[in-house]
Amino acid sequence: MNITRLFTTHRKPLSVGFFILLIAFVLTFPLYGGIYPTSVLTTMLMYAILAVSWTMFSGATGYMSLAPAAFLGTGIYVMALLQNYLPFPVIMVIAGLISFALALLLGLVTLRLKGIYFTIFTFGLVVFIGNVVNYVEAKVIERHGWVFNAMDETTLLYIMFGLAVVTVLAAYFIGRSRLGLAMRSIGGNEEAAEHMGIDTTRIKVLTFAMSAVFMGAAGVVVAPSLSYSNPGIAFSVVYSFVPIVAAVFGGMGNLQGPIVGGLLFGYLEKTLRATWLNYYNLGFGIIMVVVILFLPSGIVGLVPMLRDKLGGMIAKLRKGGEAEQHGNT
Amino acid sequence: MAEAERLLGLSIIGMLGGGVYGLMAVGLSLQVGVCRVLNITHGEFVMLGAVLTFVLSQLGINPLVAPVILGPLLFGLGFLLQATLFRAVKARARSPEAFEGNALLVAFGLMYIISNIAQIRIGVASLPSHYLTSSVSFLGVNIPLNLIVGFAIAAVLGIGLYLFLTRSRLGRAIRATAEDQPTAELMGVNTKTILAVCFGLGALLAAVAGTLISLRTDVNTGIGFNNTVIALVIVTLGGLGSVPGSFIAGIIIGIVSMLVAGLWESILIVPVYYAMLMVLLLVRPSGILGKK
Amino acid sequence: MRSCGKEAKRSNMGILEGQGVSKFFGGLAAIANVDFHVDQGEIVGLIGPNGAGKTTLFNLISGTFPLSSGEIGFKGRRLNGLKPHQICRMGIARTFQETKVFGNMPVIQNVLVGAFFGMPTHVSGAAATREATQALEFVGLSAMGAAPINDLTLANQKRVEVARALATKPELLLLDELMAGLNAAEVSEAMELVTKIRDKGITIVMVEHVMKAIMGISSRVMVLHHGEKIAEGTCNEISCNRTVIDIYLGEETHAGS
Numbered sequence: 001m002n003i004t005r006l007f008t009t010h011r012k013p014l015s016v017g018f019f020i021l022l023i024a025f026v027l028t029f030p031l032y033g034g035i036y037p038t039s040v041l042t043t044m045l046m047y048a049i050l051a052v053s054w055t056m057f058s059g060a061t062g063y064m065s066l067a068p069a070a071f072l073g074t075g076i077y078v079m080a081l082l083q084n085y086l087p088f089p090v091i092m093v094i095a096g097l098i099s100f101a102l103a104l105l106l107g108l109v110t111l112r113l114k115g116i117y118f119t120i121f122t123f124g125l126v127v128f129i130g131n132v133v134n135y136v137e138a139k140v141i142e143r144h145g146w147v148f149n150a151m152d153e154t155t156l157l158y159i160m161f162g163l164a165v166v167t168v169l170a171a172y173f174i175g176r177s178r179l180g181l182a183m184r185s186i187g188g189n190e191e192a193a194e195h196m197g198i199d200t201t202r203i204k205v206l207t208f209a210m211s212a213v214f215m216g217a218a219g220v221v222v223a224p225s226l227s228y229s230n231p232g233i234a235f236s237v238v239y240s241f242v243p244i245v246a247a248v249f250g251g252m253g254n255l256q257g258p259i260v261g262g263l264l265f266g267y268l269e270k271t272l273r274a275t276w277l278n279y280y281n282l283g284f285g286i287i288m289v290v291v292i293l294f295l296p297s298g299i300v301g302l303v304p305m306l307r308d309k310l311g312g313m314i315a316k317l318r319k320g321g322e323a324e325q326h327g328n329t
Numbered sequence: 330m331a332e333a334e335r336l337l338g339l340s341i342i343g344m345l346g347g348g349v350y351g352l353m354a355v356g357l358s359l360q361v362g363v364c365r366v367l368n369i370t371h372g373e374f375v376m377l378g379a380v381l382t383f384v385l386s387q388l389g390i391n392p393l394v395a396p397v398i399l400g401p402l403l404f405g406l407g408f409l410l411q412a413t414l415f416r417a418v419k420a421r422a423r424s425p426e427a428f429e430g431n432a433l434l435v436a437f438g439l440m441y442i443i444s445n446i447a448q449i450r451i452g453v454a455s456l457p458s459h460y461l462t463s464s465v466s467f468l469g470v471n472i473p474l475n476l477i478v479g480f481a482i483a484a485v486l487g488i489g490l491y492l493f494l495t496r497s498r499l500g501r502a503i504r505a506t507a508e509d510q511p512t513a514e515l516m517g518v519n520t521k522t523i524l525a526v527c528f529g530l531g532a533l534l535a536a537v538a539g540t541l542i543s544l545r546t547d548v549n550t551g552i553g554f555n556n557t558v559i560a561l562v563i564v565t566l567g568g569l570g571s572v573p574g575s576f577i578a579g580i581i582i583g584i585v586s587m588l589v590a591g592l593w594e595s596i597l598i599v600p601v602y603y604a605m606l607m608v609l610l611l612v613r614p615s616g617i618l619g620k621k
Numbered sequence: 622m623r624s625c626g627k628e629a630k631r632s633n634m635g636i637l638e639g640q641g642v643s644k645f646f647g648g649l650a651a652i653a654n655v656d657f658h659v660d661q662g663e664i665v666g667l668i669g670p671n672g673a674g675k676t677t678l679f680n681l682i683s684g685t686f687p688l689s690s691g692e693i694g695f696k697g698r699r700l701n702g703l704k705p706h707q708i709c710r711m712g713i714a715r716t717f718q719e720t721k722v723f724g725n726m727p728v729i730q731n732v733l734v735g736a737f738f739g740m741p742t743h744v745s746g747a748a749a750t751r752e753a754t755q756a757l758e759f760v761g762l763s764a765m766g767a768a769p770i771n772d773l774t775l776a777n778q779k780r781v782e783v784a785r786a787l788a789t790k791p792e793l794l795l796l797d798e799l800m801a802g803l804n805a806a807e808v809s810e811a812m813e814l815v816t817k818i819r820d821k822g823i824t825i826v827m828v829e830h831v832m833k834a835i836m837g838i839s840s841r842v843m844v845l846h847h848g849e850k851i852a853e854g855t856c857n858e859i860s861c862n863r864t865v866i867d868i869y870l871g872e873e874t875h876a877g878s
Contacts, residue, residue, distance in 0.1 A: 062426055062427070062430050064430055064433055064434070109607055109610055109611055110610055113610060113614050115426070115429070115430075116361075116367055116429070116569070117565065117610060117614060119367060119433060120367070120561045120562075120564075120565055121606065121607075121610070123369065123557070123558065123561055124558035124561065124562065124599065124603065125603075127555070127558055127599055128599055128600050128603040131596050131597065131598075131599050131600050132597075132600045134596055135594055135596050135597055135600070138596070139594065178737050178738075178746075181730065181733065181734060181737065182734070182737075182738065184723070184725055184726060184730075185723050185726070185734045187725060188722075188723030188724055188725045188726060189424075189721045189722065189723055189724070190426075191685070191705075191717075191721060192717065192721035192722070192723065193723075193734065194704070194705040194706050195683055195685075195705045195706070195709055195714075195715060196706075196709060196714075196734050196735045196738055196739055196785065196786075196789060197706050197709040197710050197735070197738035197739040197740070197789060198706055198734070198738045199704070199706045200706070237554070241437070241441075244434070244437070245437075245438075248434055278445045278448045278449045279445070279449070281441050281444075281445040282441065282442055282445040282446060282449070284438070284441050285437075285438040285439060285440065285441025285442035285443075285445065286438065286442060287438070288434060288435070288437055288438025288441070289414070289435050289438040289439065289442070292418060292431050292434050292435050292438070293414075293417055293418065293421070293435075296421065296431075423724055423771070424724065
């Protein structure tokens, strides 16, 4: 009768089981899903990647980064430039490295300082890079937009899935490592962390740069399905905002939160945004405010919360029942 | 010497426009400095000021009179947001850093809420809000009247605010709260009300800035984000929390914008001030007039 | 009159040395031309009214902010310009006036942070866990390892802070108002803990307002006022010092005798 206990003691096998099911589902989906739904699934995975890599840095350290779109856009551009010259996996690696370098540079400038400067800087970063690229395209090389070579949706799905698995594994192992401990201590109390021997600037910059790698690589994978790109499309703030809302909604304290949030919001992006644009965005904003106020641990944190409340209610009912049995006072 | 004249002309126009940017940034500075909220919704208040000025003008109300209505209205909105929303966030935060992070995310959500309600109700079309477009000639440059009026109003408000903050009792209470809230509370300052007042003031200044912007250029419901970016850059350049700093930085940014647009490419305006921001963060993060 | 703490076996080897230390904030001198000297194995008390600059001095020693002028040396090495994490790895650890624990982790992980990162060389997972467990045991909290730290009482949170500092294997420990907010029983326990730490061979400098604690265990006391050192000596000397009594001890000397 104790469902709640089922969830706690059997948590490990349930998680593993969940992931196996997920993998099987994704791998077989193209067989019966159809082209468009397959691309929706690919987008869902992309947002999961963005949400997980965002949480890798911002969730642990508390430094809010609005930069994901910058790195994703970089990946898209790397693909646009190199798609005819190099094999796909190599392009992914290059995009990852360039994103790493870019994040390293940004981090070195801004992460020495208080979090607020970092956030301010990353806020307009996407606009900054977008405008620079726009300028270079329009005036220097006189190019108007890039067309991507078409690629098989199934292949793209598998590659994105592979990247997602790598990202999740990386986030998992980093979380359990001493680097993860160092980052969480920065998030807990940065001054204390510094005084316990942690070179906080180095750790922040390194982790920020690492998280950018996956975002850049994801950009390469999403590019072919865009079929056409220009700076406005590639460097869109949506790619920063959605992963953040997704991660906050899902819950930033663990790995499942951003995964669940990313998948969910990726799905909503593909299905609702086009038709309901303003109402959808409005809902977005409302969800964000509601989650921060009432669900600080996100949706995933809701489960333990509900479990506790449910357990409490059942206990009270039992006590009430006993009181009746023993007669009234 | 035509080139020098042109530069001068651009600089003057930039300075005048920059005054309004400065006003906008001062509002944000108050919110960041006192309420410790990095209010990324700020640009949306500017947008509301701009767009609603147009709406009122369609109802026959002179744009220069609009701030009299919109100012208190948006002050009230800002006041309410701080008194209810941000106060609730603060109550639930387990540390000042957690509060700042959560407040940021809430502001994020608000940004979406405000801009999309506006877009739903008013639409996204560009609104022809120009006013006072006749020009005055000065040193060989044609300066639109709306720029001069805008700068004048911004300057008056800016100076007024500065005097208010430095001379009045309420101003001193505000500065005490910004400096050290718990101590100020102990000394008898009603800090909760002060925070709400400051947030409201910030919103009011944003709204007025919005009105002034609408005088000189067509506006629409989507201008919020870009103005937030500009405000953030200016506030950082001027020194977080410094009112005169924000104003001066606003003027500098205004001049830089015009020079970049006139001599180079307007698309490079944002990149140029980002580059300036990067240099500043490397050299003197506290800003031009910020405290170290 | 107060009886002083047991005189430590003074090795007469200076472990911490400050000369002409000054710190200005804007035009204001938070610390003005302070000289100090701490020998290994001592417990030195640092007292003074609020705002005297005690925590600022700690911040200068631990590298939280740079000196405006002067020199601080630790075991012969200059500390000027070093960052806090470098200073920690050299062997100086500290606690904080407002308890700065890592609220997002359980107790044991708080201490683990010190164990992993406080050493100049790489520490294996096993060694760090061992060190952390021992540190928790030393402060008497081994039963609470898994508890979320925010569930602990203030007194216990302060102990975790001490354990965390000890896990970095310091030679010098700076304790900033360890006793603040503790009741009489907790203060006695804390005093015992501090003596235990000294007996392990760790030199201690402690900022305190609780006179009973300072006088009970320090071998020497320094008095700061408006950023200047106005007196230094044994507890007896200090509690008899006219100037100090006038500005600081005041009623207390008579109240608690």
